[in-house]
Amino acid sequence: MTRNRRDRDIEGRARNARPRDGLGRPLPYGEAGVERQPEGVVRAPAETLREAQRLLDAGMPFHAHEVFEDAWKSGPADEEALWRGMAQLAVGLTHAARGNSTGGARLLLRGAERISGYEAPYGIDVRALTSWARELAERIDAATVDAAAEAPRLLRPGHS
Structure with missing residues (x-):
């Protein structure tokens, strides 16, 4: 079976149907991948943060990015x-x-700059996140980092 150069959804929009790994990298068709995040999900801010934290803790920051993109x-x-x-x-x-x-x-630096103007919306620990992002940006080099081990805490202590 030949595949179209671009996969399409039922509305005809381009959607890459290739399986992906935990970091969002495409895998060959037919390989088992990590389940994709559904697109266009409207969540309350607390639900967005819970789901994103779950994905970050699991070492799946690409998927957490998709949750934030929906927000x-x-x-x-x-x-x-x-x-x-x-x-x-x-x-x-x-x-x-x-x-x-x-x-x-x-x-990391662009994201830190973008959120730095906020105090602590929805309990987000903006100060800790900007510090985490700047510190990680300073110390990463050509070696890969462990996404789960480097996952930040999104909320201030005492918020859930």
């Missing part, structure tokens, strides 16, 4: 920078775990 696309306009910054932190960790230290550092 920035479906949330209020005045929170777009917050959720987009959180997504950049997750994808920065993804790149670092894939061995792309330059891209990882760049995205």
Whole structure:
């Protein structure tokens, strides 16, 4: 069976149906991969943070990035920078775990800058996250990092 160059969903939009590993890298068709995050899910902020933390703790920052992407696309306009910054932190960790230290550092710093203007919305520990991102960006090099071991805590202590 031959495949189209681009997989399409039922509405005809391009969707890559290839299986992916835990860091979001495409695998060959037919291989077992990690279940993809559904797209376009509208979640309450607390649910977004719980799901993203679960994925980060499991060493799946690419998938956490997709959860944050849903939040920035479906949330209020005045929170777009917050959720987009959180997504950049997750994808920065993804790149670092894939061995792309330059891209990882760049995205970690960009995400930290984007969220730095917020106090602690929804219990997010903005100060700790920006410190974590800057520290990780400083010390990653050409070696890959362990995504689960480097996963940040998203919420301030005492928030769940």
